[in-house]
Amino acid sequence: MVAQKCKIRAVKIDFKKWTNWFRKADGPGAALRRKIRICAAEAAAISIGIHLLIMLFAGSLVVFDSVYKRVAAFKSENIKRPEPEKKAVQLPVKIQELQKKDYQPKVTTRMVAPTARTFTLPAMELPEIKFEAAGRRADLLSLSSHSMPGGLDLGVTGINFFGTRSSGEKIVFILDASRQMMEDDKGGYYTYKFAKDKIHQLVDAMPAATLFNVMVYNDNNVDMFRPQLVPATQANRDALKVWLEPVNSNPSSVGQVAANYRSAFTYQTAIGGGVRHWLKPVQAAMEQTADNIFVLCAGFGRYPIRQSSGGVERDESKMAEYRAKLAAVNEKALKAFNAENEARATKGLPPKIVYNWNDYMEHELRLVMPDPPPAIRTGGSSIRSSDQPERPVIEHLDAVWDQHYTPKQLMPPRVNFVYLIASDTSRQSGYDEVQALQKTADAFRGDFEFLRGAKTMKNLLLYNRDF
DSSP states (O other): OHHHHHHHHHHHHHHHHHHHHHHHHHOHHHHHHHHHHHHHHHHHHHHHHHHHHHHHHHHHHHHHHHHHHHHHHTOOOOOOOOOOOOOOOOOSSOHHHHHHOOOOOOOOOOOOOOOTTSOOOOSOOOOOOOOOOOSOGGGGTTSOTTOOTTOOOSSOEEEEETTEEEEESEEEEEEEOSGGGGOGGGTHHHHHHHHHHHHHHHHHTSOTTOEEEEEEEETTEEEESSSSOEEOOHHHHHHHHHHHTTTTOSGGGTTOOOOOOOOSOOOOSSSGGGOOTTHHHHHHHHHTTOSEEEEEESOOOOOOEEESSOEEEEOHHHHHHHHHHHHHHHHHHHHHHHHHHHHHHHTTOOOOOOSOHHHIIIIISOOOOOOOOOEEEESSOEEEOOSSTHHHHHHHHHHHHHHHTGGGTOOOOEEEEEEEEOTTOOTTTTHHHHHHHHHHHHHTTOOEEEEEOHHHHHHHHHHTOOO
C-alpha cells in the first residue's frame, strides 16, 4: 500500500514537471492566451449549468400547474335541491262558454292595383324642382342638369343619341329637315329614315313620367310636335309616329316645314329677331325649359349681325347681263338634273336631292359660272358674319336662359350636337363649322359627335348597333 502511494505521487510529480516544461516551451504570450481560453470555457460551463437549472425549475412549475388544474376540473360535489310543489293548472276561460258564442264573419274590402295598361297618365306638366344657385352659366358647369336638392327623379331617362349621352326629365329632339340632310353622300332617304326611327326608339323607351318634344326645322321655319312638353305616354308615342312619318319621306316635299313656331319674347342680343337654322328650335326648347336638347344637323348655319358700316350697290345694266348668263347656266344644269333623275327612276332609285345649286353646277357638273359685276360701297347699315360664329350664338342662348330659367332657379340645359357629314369627308373639312358646334356644345355642357352618311347608316341598320 505504501509502495502504491509513492508510485502515484511520483507520477504526479512527473506530470507537473511535464506541464511546467511545456509552458516554458510555449513562451509567456501563449500561456496567457491559453489561460484566457480556459477562463472563458469555465464561464460558459457555469452559464450553461445555471440555464439548465432555471429551465428545470420552470418546467416543474408548468407541470405542477397543469396537473393541479386537471384535478380541480374533475372535482365535483353532489348538491341536493328541494323539489317544487306540484300545482294544478287552472284555465282562465271555460271551453263550454266559448262554444256557446256564435261569431259572425266580418266583411273586408281589398284594393286591387290595376295593371300598367289599364290607365294612362293625363297630359299635364310636372312641377318644376327648384334649387338655390347664384352666378352665371360658367359657375354651374360642374353641376348636373338634374342634380337638384330634393329631386325625386320620377322620369329621369338616359339618352344615347348617336353617341351623345345624357339623362334628364325634360328632353327635346331637334331634326334638321333641310335638303342638305338628303344629299347622296350623306345617305339621303336611308339616313333620314334611320334618324327618325332612332327618335321613335328613344321615346318608346322613356318612362311615362318623362316629358318630351320633337322639332324639325329648315332655315327660318320650325315645326313642333306639341306646343309644350308632353309625357311619354303610349298615346303621345303613337301620335308622334303619325306626325313625324311624312317629314322628308316624299321627294317632292323635301325641306318643306310648316312655320308653327313664333316666339312671343324679345331678346336684346346681336342676333335678336334674326334667329334661324337650329338656333331657332333650340330657343323654342329653352322657352319650354327643357333640361336636355339633342340636335341632328348638317351644319352650323350663318347668323348675320347688323352693324352700321355701309352697304353695297351694283350697276343695274351689268347686273341684267349677269342674270342672263346665270339663267343660261341654270337651264343647262336643270336639264342635266332632270336627266339624272329619270335614269334613277328607271332603276328604282330615289331622286337626287341638291342642297346648294351653285355648288352642284360648278363642282359636280363643271359648268363655268359668270362673274358678278363689281360692287359699289355706299353708306347705311349692312350685315356681316362674326369671325367667331359661336360667340353671338352663345350670347343669344345665354339671354334666353336668363329670361326663362333664372327666374325659376333652374340649371341651363345640356345642348348636344350630332353633325352629319358625307362619308368621304374628313373631320377637318368645314373646320369653322365643326369648331363652332363643338364650342357651343361645350358652353352648355353637351356632347358633340360626327355621324357619317350612307355607309354608316347601312352598317347601323345591318348590325343594329346601339348609337
